[in-house]
Amino acid sequence: xxxxxxxxxxxxxxxxxxxxxxxxxxxxxxxxxxxxxxxxxxxxxxxxxxxxxxxxxxxxxxxxxxxxxxxxxxxxxxxxxxxxxxxxxxxxxxxxxxxxxxxxxxxxxxxxxxxxxxxxxxxxxxxxxxxxxxxxxxxxxxxxxxxxxxxxxxxxxxxxxxxxxxxxxxxxxxxxxxxxxxxxxxxxxxxxxxxxxxxxxxxxxxxxxxxxxxxxxxxxxxxxxxxxxxxxxxxxxxxxxxxxxxxxxxxxxxxxxxxxxxxxxxxxxxxxxxxxxxxxxxxxxxxxxxxxxxxxxxxxxxxxxxxxxxxxxxxxxxxxxxxxxxxxxxxxxxxxxxxxxxxxxxxxxxxxxxxxxxxxxxxxxxxxxxxxxxxxxxxxxxxxxxxxxxxxxxxxxxxxxxxxx
Amino acid sequence: xxxxxxxxxxxxxxxxxxxxxxxxxxxxxxxxxxxxxxxxxxxxxxxxxxxxxxxxxxxxxxxxxxxxxxxxxxxxxxxxxxxxxxxxxxxxxxxxxxxxxxxxxxxxxxxxxxxxxxxxxxxxxxxxxxxxxxxxxxxxxxxxxxxxxxxxxxxxxxxxxxxxxxxxxxxxxxxxxxxxxxxxxxxxxxxxxxxxxxxxxxxxxxxxxxxxxxxxxxxxxxxxxxxxxxxxxxxxxxxxxxxxxxxxxxxxxxxxxxxxxxxxxxxxxxxxxxxxxxxxxxxxxxxxxxxxxxxxxxxxxxxxxxxxxxxxxxxxxxxxxxxxxxxxxxxxxxxxxxxxxxxxxxxxxxxxxxxxxxxxxxxxxxxxxxxxxxxxxxxxxxxxxxxxxxxxxxxxxxxxxxxxx
Numbered sequence: 061x062x063x064x065x066x067x068x069x070x071x072x073x074x075x076x077x078x079x080x081x082x083x084x085x086x087x088x089x090x091x092x093x094x095x096x097x098x099x100x101x102x103x104x105x106x107x108x109x110x111x112x113x114x115x116x117x118x119x120x121x122x123x124x125x126x127x128x129x130x131x132x133x134x135x136x137x138x139x140x141x142x143x144x145x146x147x148x149x150x151x152x153x154x155x156x157x158x159x160x161x162x163x164x165x166x167x168x169x170x171x172x173x174x175x176x177x178x179x180x181x182x183x184x185x186x187x188x189x190x191x192x193x194x195x196x197x198x199x200x201x202x203x204x205x206x207x208x209x210x211x212x213x214x215x216x217x218x219x220x221x222x223x224x225x226x227x228x229x230x231x232x233x234x235x236x237x238x239x240x241x242x243x244x245x246x247x248x249x250x251x252x253x254x255x256x257x258x259x260x261x262x263x264x265x266x267x268x269x270x271x272x273x274x275x276x277x278x279x280x281x282x283x284x285x286x287x288x289x290x291x292x293x294x295x296x297x298x299x300x301x302x303x304x305x306x307x308x309x310x311x312x313x314x315x316x317x318x319x320x321x322x323x324x325x326x327x328x329x330x331x332x333x334x335x336x337x338x339x340x341x342x343x344x345x346x347x348x349x350x351x352x353x354x355x356x357x358x359x360x361x362x363x364x365x366x367x368x369x370x371x372x373x374x375x376x377x378x379x380x381x382x383x384x385x386x387x388x389x390x391x392x393x394x395x396x397x398x399x400x401x402x403x404x405x406x407x408x409x410x411x412x413x414x415x416x417x418x419x420x421x422x423x424x425x426x427x428x429x430x431x432x433x434x435x436x437x438x439x440x441x442x443x444x445x446x447x448x449x450x451x452x453x454x455x456x457x458x459x460x461x462x463x464x465x
Numbered sequence: 466x467x468x469x470x471x472x473x474x475x476x477x478x479x480x481x482x483x484x485x486x487x488x489x490x491x492x493x494x495x496x497x498x499x500x501x502x503x504x505x506x507x508x509x510x511x512x513x514x515x516x517x518x519x520x521x522x523x524x525x526x527x528x529x530x531x532x533x534x535x536x537x538x539x540x541x542x543x544x545x546x547x548x549x550x551x552x553x554x555x556x557x558x559x560x561x562x563x564x565x566x567x568x569x570x571x572x573x574x575x576x577x578x579x580x581x582x583x584x585x586x587x588x589x590x591x592x593x594x595x596x597x598x599x600x601x602x603x604x605x606x607x608x609x610x611x612x613x614x615x616x617x618x619x620x621x622x623x624x625x626x627x628x629x630x631x632x633x634x635x636x637x638x639x640x641x642x643x644x645x646x647x648x649x650x651x652x653x654x655x656x657x658x659x660x661x662x663x664x665x666x667x668x669x670x671x672x673x674x675x676x677x678x679x680x681x682x683x684x685x686x687x688x689x690x691x692x693x694x695x696x697x698x699x700x701x702x703x704x705x706x707x708x709x710x711x712x713x714x715x716x717x718x719x720x721x722x723x724x725x726x727x728x729x730x731x732x733x734x735x736x737x738x739x740x741x742x743x744x745x746x747x748x749x750x751x752x753x754x755x756x757x758x759x760x761x762x763x764x765x766x767x768x769x770x771x772x773x774x775x776x777x778x779x780x781x782x783x784x785x786x787x788x789x790x791x792x793x794x795x796x797x798x799x800x801x802x803x804x805x806x807x808x809x810x811x812x813x814x815x816x817x818x819x820x821x822x823x824x825x826x827x828x829x830x831x832x833x834x835x836x837x838x839x840x841x842x843x844x845x846x847x848x849x850x851x852x853x854x855x856x857x858x859x860x861x862x863x864x865x866x867x868x869x870x
Contacts, residue, residue, distance in 0.1 A: 061667060061670060061698055062698050062699055063670070063672070063698050063699045063700045063723070065699070065723065065725050065726065065729075068580060068638070068672060069579055069580060069729060070578065070579055070580050070581050070582050070585075070604070071582050072578055072579070072582075072604075073578070073579040073580070073729055073733070076579070076729065076732040076733055076736065077732065078732055078735075079732075079735045082537065082735060100533060100534060101533075103528075103529035103532070103533065106528060106529060106532040106533075108524050108525075108528040108529075108532070111524055111528075111532070112520070112521050112524045112525070115517070115520035115521065115524065116517050116520065116521065119513050119516055119517045119520065120513075120517070123508075123511060123513040123516075124508035124511060124513075125714075126714055127508070127511040127513070127516070127712035127713070127714040127715070128505060128506075128508065128511075128712070128713055128714050129505060129708075129713045129714065130714060132487065162567060162716075162738045162742075163738060163739065165736070165737065165738050165739045166737060166738045168736075169736050169737045169738070173475065173477055173478070173603075174474055174475055174477070174478040174481070175473060175474060175475050175478070176475050177475050177476050177477075180475075191735075191736070191739065194735065194736045195736045195737075198578075198733070198736045199475070199477075233473070262466060265466060265468070267468070267473060293466055293467050293468050294467055294468045294470070295468040303534075307532035307533070307744070308532070308533055308534045308743075309530075309531055309532040309533050309534065309535060309742065309743030309744050310532070310742060310744065311567075311738060311739075311740070311741065311742040311743075318468070318470065320470050321470065324474060324478055324481065327481040327482065327483055327484075328478070328481055328603070330483075330484050330487060330596075330599065331481065331570070331573075331574050331596070331599045331600045331603045332570065332571060332574045332737070333567045333568060333570050333571045333574070333716060333738075334568065334570045334596065334716075335716070336716065337567075337714065337715060337716040337742045337745055338713075338714030338716075339712070339714050339715065339745060340742055340744060340745065
């Protein structure tokens with residue numbers, strides 16, 4: 061009897077969707093396309109030469125450990141170096157507060173597993189990082205979105221939403237935030253906004269997931285305190301990653317949290333992958349303590365700042381009236397808003413015909429809004445291609461606006 | 466308000482347990498202890514020199530791709546090479562039937578996620594691999610164990626159990642088997658037993674997970690067909706891994722299955738870690754197509770065969786009457802059975818005092834039996850230490866038997 065799989069899959073499997081972005085990226089991989097669609101670091105940021113030497117050193121000096129199973133909590137030295145780095149920024153943590161994850165996506169997934177029951181609410185931004193929406197949704201969570209202003213998630217709207225859900229006795233597990241250079245919108249929350257959101261979490265007893273992949277990629281302005289630093293109640297979980305400061309191909313990140321959360325996370329990680337890849341953990345540790353690390357990070361920040369500037373200039377030069385965009389102080393993305401009568405879906409195909417690609421902003425909205433927005437990445441394409449791509453995109457948008465009149 | 470985490474964790478979190486083995490391994494890591502407890506490959510099996518060259522080659526020739534995000538399905542070339550290898554063994558597969566996983570543990574976990582609802586039955590061996598029990602249990606599955614004979618899981622007992630569960634209308638999702646050199650018991654199922662189990666799966670419409678980490682580590686005897694080869698109904702999912710034929714520190718495995726299962730698996734993997742570590746995938750691909758691979762594998766098989774022989778000889782020489790053990794045709798483990806009046810828990814502490822360690826067999830039994838059994842690993846300890854360790858263990862057992870009289 062040939063198997064009928066549909067009646068075999070679990071309830072959780074019904075929540076799984078093909079990632080809209082992954083599918084779209086397949087369309088945009090033709091070499092002639094200028095892609096603002098991905099969320100990739102520039103390959104020019106990868107310290108290839110340094111890593112060659114480090115790979116040989118690790119295999120020579122500690123090959124037997126680097127190729128063996130490692131501790132679920134992560135490589136001891138790597139964890140120590142990450143603690144040192146937080147200490148340098150003024151945050152004192154214990155070893156029991158930090159665990160290595162197989163990049164931030166695993167952290168999001170396992171936090172979903174250990175905290176979310178079907179029907180729990182997760183509060184997120186309008187818009188929000190798609191990988192987080194998918195991970196939480198895959199455990200049956202209901203995503204509830206909060207609109208943004210120029211400082212990110214609005215705390216007044218958050219308070220209203222939380223209050224109204226709580227009055228209906230609806231369970232709220234997390235507030236999910238990307239406080240620095242948010243993906244996809246590019247906004248950074250000032251200290252006061254962080255504080256206001258945290259106070260709501262305190263008052264209504266809700267956890268906060270602070271996803272912080274871009275924090276070290278600040279081009280200008282003052283660094284704002286982490287939610288983790290502002291809290292003393294144990295309810296903030298902060299995620300970091302090597303994907304944007306070293307190499308996404310390492311699949312390495314970490315989280316810091318209350319020790320009881322770390323403890324439960326480690327149990328979930330044991331069943332998920334036993335441990336993160338060991339060779340690359342040891343390589344990341346050596347890189348983190350080398351001089352190259354800070355130098356290369358500064359170089360990368362400078363490169364991305366310049367690319368952002370070129371993009372902003374090109375927008376100013378080419379975009380028709382009625383189109384607005386965010387000006388991120390760091391990170392990889394900015395967010396474009398079209399006049400309300402134009403949907404970005406409508407111009408997506410025509411943009412592809414003109415060999416330029418972006419991501420429709422609607423995929424980042426859990427409430428099916430944002431159809432007139434688009435996410436634009438500036439870290440990956442080369443400078444000349446940014447200029448040319450924006451020009452092409454502006455032409456397509458200009459034409460769509462004139463047709464819609 | 467300081468957070469009260471206990472009321473925050475999910476229903477799934479309640480199923481998570483600290484791995485009994487991981488905790489125990491921490492006890493056995495003192496250098497003076499001869500450990501038969503772990504499940505580690507010998508570091509002598511790691512091709513460190515070959516990997517140094519390969520790491521440099523990958524970073525030189527394809528560094529930008531090796532450090533970037535990769536496809537969720539896995540590195541294309543690595544998947545092709547794995548398909549080639551199956552083809553060499555007579556199994557024709559399409560690309561859509563194979564996906565890379567972050568080692569077998571991720572495969573077990575995500576198969577749990579996409580197939581298991583709380584209360585579903587998973588049929589496993591008495592004993593079974595602990596990581597599988599934990600992964601399935603973490604989705605609320607009920608584990609139902611089937612006793613073994615010298616050929617592994619008994620098909621008559623399996624038929625009775627399945628029949629009785631089906632009569633009570635209980636949902637059964639998988640039969641979980643490790644057909645070659647089973648962990649922990651060391652048995653290999655002959656063709657006829659595989660066929661008998663598969664017929665039960667056909668008759669009662671149950672999926673089979675064939676976990677196959679040791680298949681290529683055969684010391685002697687005839688290779689038996691994979692469940693995957695014997696089935697044409699699409700219900701067998703087979704897991705492979707680089708952990709025992711290259712390096713567990715790479716965290717790389719794969720699964721082969723019906724394309725609709727692979728499809729759902731890929732969606733689950735997108736939310737779990739986006740993709741497996743790319744640098745080590747590209748390293749594994751180059752190693753797999755190099756001459757070193759088959760040479761090193763033969764060398765490893767020979768090394769483990771010799772270690773098994775030394776262990777069996779030492780058992781014969783030192784173990785008191787009433788103690789029996791399995792004689793595995795391959796793999797990493799054998800299983801020791803004490804006289805029924807002795808529990809291995811009882812002698813565990815005394816063994817540690819004599820600086821020798823093993824794993825209590827009961828942890829591999831989902832029905833809390835097997836207290837007079839122990840799992841013994843022979844791949845990791847050096848030859849001389851195998852001799853000495855068995856001697857010490859035999860002394861402790863001999864003493865326990867004489868005290869129990």
